[in-house]
Amino acid sequence: xxxxxxxxxxxxxxxxxxxxxxxxxxxxxxxxxxxxxxxxxxxxxxxxxxxxxxxxxxxxxxxxxxxxxxxxxxxxxxxxxxxxxxxxxxxxxxxxxxxxxxxxxxxxxxxxxxxxxxxxxxxxxxxxxxxxxxxxxxxxxxxxxxxxxxxxxxxxxxxxxxxxxxxxxxxxxxxxxxxxxxxxxxxxxxxxxxxxxxxxxxxxxxxxxxxxxxxxxxxxxxxxxxxxxxxxxxxxxxxxxxxxxxxxxxxxxxxxxxxxxxxxxxxxxxxxxxxxxxxxxxxxxxxxxxxxxxxxxxxxxxxxxxxxxxxxxxxxxxxxxxxxxxxxxxxxxxxxxxxxxxxxxxxxxxxxxxxxxxxxxxxxxxxxxxxxxxxxxxxxxxxxxxxxxxxxxxxxxxxxxxxxxxxxxxxxxxxxxxxxxxxxxxxxxxxxxxxxxxxxxxxxxxxxxxxxxxxxxxxxxxxxxxxxxxxxxxxxxxxxxxxxxxxxxxxxxxxxxxxxxxxxxxxxxxxxxxxx
Numbered sequence: 001x002x003x004x005x006x007x008x009x010x011x012x013x014x015x016x017x018x019x020x021x022x023x024x025x026x027x028x029x030x031x032x033x034x035x036x037x038x039x040x041x042x043x044x045x046x047x048x049x050x051x052x053x054x055x056x057x058x059x060x061x062x063x064x065x066x067x068x069x070x071x072x073x074x075x076x077x078x079x080x081x082x083x084x085x086x087x088x089x090x091x092x093x094x095x096x097x098x099x100x101x102x103x104x105x106x107x108x109x110x111x112x113x114x115x116x117x118x119x120x121x122x123x124x125x126x127x128x129x130x131x132x133x134x135x136x137x138x139x140x141x142x143x144x145x146x147x148x149x150x151x152x153x154x155x156x157x158x159x160x161x162x163x164x165x166x167x168x169x170x171x172x173x174x175x176x177x178x179x180x181x182x183x184x185x186x187x188x189x190x191x192x193x194x195x196x197x198x199x200x201x202x203x204x205x206x207x208x209x210x211x212x213x214x215x216x217x218x219x220x221x222x223x224x225x226x227x228x229x230x231x232x233x234x235x236x237x238x239x240x241x242x243x244x245x246x247x248x249x250x251x252x253x254x255x256x257x258x259x260x261x262x263x264x265x266x267x268x269x270x271x272x273x274x275x276x277x278x279x280x281x282x283x284x285x286x287x288x289x290x291x292x293x294x295x296x297x298x299x300x301x302x303x304x305x306x307x308x309x310x311x312x313x314x315x316x317x318x319x320x321x322x323x324x325x326x327x328x329x330x331x332x333x334x335x336x337x338x339x340x341x342x343x344x345x346x347x348x349x350x351x352x353x354x355x356x357x358x359x360x361x362x363x364x365x366x367x368x369x370x371x372x373x374x375x376x377x378x379x380x381x382x383x384x385x386x387x388x389x390x391x392x393x394x395x396x397x398x399x400x401x402x403x404x405x406x407x408x409x410x411x412x413x414x415x416x417x418x419x420x421x422x423x424x425x426x427x428x429x430x431x432x433x434x435x436x437x438x439x440x441x442x443x444x445x446x447x448x449x450x451x452x453x454x455x456x457x458x459x460x461x462x463x464x465x466x467x468x469x470x471x472x473x474x475x476x477x478x479x480x481x482x483x484x485x486x487x488x489x490x491x492x493x494x495x496x497x498x499x500x501x502x503x504x505x506x507x508x509x510x511x512x513x514x515x516x
Contacts, residue, residue: 094209162246174193324439360432382418389430413465415445423444
């Protein structure tokens with residue numbers, strides 16, 4: 001039975017203008033609805049109720065990472081002197097927005113319990129915030145209104161150029177001279193020019209600046225919270241270390257990042273041997289997007305968005321307080337479980353979805369089928385994925401209860417097989433159809449007792465669950481090898497004699513023994 005909405009339901013605020021609505025849509029697509037909130041307010045006087053003041057335009061909270069967005073749409077004044085127009089736009093769109101992010105950071109650290117989703121300060125911010133000493137703040141300014149002017153003046157994509165040596169009010173010294181005192185007087189020309197940004201206020205903290213062009217590029221390319229935050233962290237570290245001389249735009253910086261891998265296996269800003277600083281010309285992003293492997297990656301990633309859809313179904317029930325047989329209600333209780341799913345980067349979501357597709361295709365006439373997945377890195381959970389068919393003669397309510405009990409038993413038995421497991425996440429679903437649902441269970445195995453171990457071992461003996469385990473090793477690459485131009489497109493299922501033909505990949509095996 002689906003429970004009706006209760007007092008734990010969350011009512012989100014609405015963006016106030018077109019640009020904020022667009023930012024909210026992009027953010028919910030990338031960071032998902034449980035962690036992304038528009039229009040955050042603070043109560044100056046404490047308690048609930050009152051006339052709140054806006055803290056920021058968008059706030060994303062995920063574990064220890066807090067993303068503070070300030071969105072400004074400032075019209076660029078074409079009719080005035082270009083230097084004057086740039087200074088005016090910079091002060092309103094960038095400097096004022098940066099100040100808003102710094103102010104939001106101060107308030108969040110000092111009064112984390114006085115954030116609200118509405119101006120009347122009735123709906124508290126639902127996601128638990130980390131302790132201030134653990135918070136990792138990412139300040140992001142979204143500056144609209146300048147891309148067309150930039151495109152007219154410089155050509156190209158219309159994104160702002162990046163020159164990290166520009167700091168603070170250096171952005172306003174267009175064509176003027178710096179006077180530097182170093183054992184005397186030295187006058188050098190200012191590097192500032194319109195449509196060029198550096199570090200807005202490095203003494204108060206790094207600001208990531210996105211414009212009309214790069215907002216879309218970043219949030220549609222790095223469209224998971226893990227992928228996006230890793231980019232922000234590594235970009236900030238790269239720039240503040242003085243290793244970037246300049247870049248034609250944020251998108252070219254992103255392309256350089258995506259084409260290099262660091263020693264930890266993640267994309268990173270890796271300089272060529274013997275190089276201490278790099279300048280990135282325009283064209284890196286265009287070349288990256290048109291590369292056959294990037295095209296193959298986009299095609300391979302299509303199935304991974306089913307994982308996003310699964311997370312969002314859980315999120316909607318949490319936000320609307322319509323969960324089925326939950327052990328506790330409210331975002332604070334349930335967010336931790338679904339957070340494991342949202343922590344997965346895009347490539348691993350592709351792998352997880354493919355396991356479900358494999359279960360669907362191989363269940364045959366069996367009543368259920370399961371797969372386990374070991375962690376691929378520190379902090380990752382063990383997964384137990386299950387598909388169970390619903391027999392017509394069994395009432396749906398009874399089927400749901402049985403499926404949930406089976407899933408719970410499998411999680412306990414999985415702990416027997418992997419004694420070192422700390423986090424075990426189980427997901428169960430039925431076969432695709434009109435009436436379907438999902439169960440999500442989490443076992444915190446840190447507090448595993450001798451009594452729990454005996455019970456799990458007995459469960460394994462009585463049920464036969466996971467008594468025979470077949471182990472497989474697989475590898476999913478971020479950039480798959482592109483298919484030959486004339487090769488037929490792969491399909492998920494082919495019946496009849498076509499399955500006995502040679503596989504399109506050129507392996508020499510029959511299709512059913514290879515990509516079938």
